[in-house]
Amino acid sequence: MPGSGEPLLEFLEVMRRLRAECSWKAGQTHRSLARYLLEETHETLEAIDTGDPAHLREELGDLLLQVYFHAVIAEEAGEFTIDDVAADVTAKMHRRNPHVFAPDGQQRAAGGTPDEINEAWEAIKASEKQRSSVTDGIPPTLPALLYADKVLDRLERAGTEVHPGDDLGDRLLALVAEARVSGVDPEQALRDAVRRLL
Secondary structure, three states, X not given: OOOOOHHHHHHHHHHHHHHHHOHHHHOOOHHHHHHHHHHHXXXXXXXXHHXXXXXXXXXXXXXXXXXXXXXXXXXXXXXXXXXHHHHHHHHHHHHHOOOOOOOOOOOOOOOOOHHHHHHHHHHHHHHHHOOOXXXXXXXXXXXXXXXHHHHHHHHHHOOOOOOOOOOHHHHHHHHHHHHHHHOOOHHHHHHHHHHHHO
């Protein structure tokens, strides 16, 4: 059953009050909170790996706290609000999912297979971004396997063939390419393999 949205509004007021009345929270900036956002993201990934819904629910709450914290800081600076964040991502979902949301007066696009839907998403995203290089928009701080996967995906879309060499880095890159061909997320596959050791 869909939620009422009231807890989200209440949480927004909690974050505004904490910024006003807690000296530690009042002193935080986007930059000082960056490490906590990264930490909470990794804790959420760990909760997903454990398969424990209660753990995942808790970690999603901590991740949501980071989103609201950053939005309240921006609100105070007159930059944007949490409503702006939600409106922007809602508009993005409408644009990038024409098989679900047809523009006014137009017929919905055909759904297709998951691969076809992903290709359409990527094409729409590329038309919006106007990238000047293959790595534009890929954070270089991503874990190496995920970074390699994303770069290989971009190169493949650009029609560029990759021929790794023989050193260790090249062999790792070849394994990421092999995972892509097999439809396997190399980052998740390695995490699963390490977890099996424990």
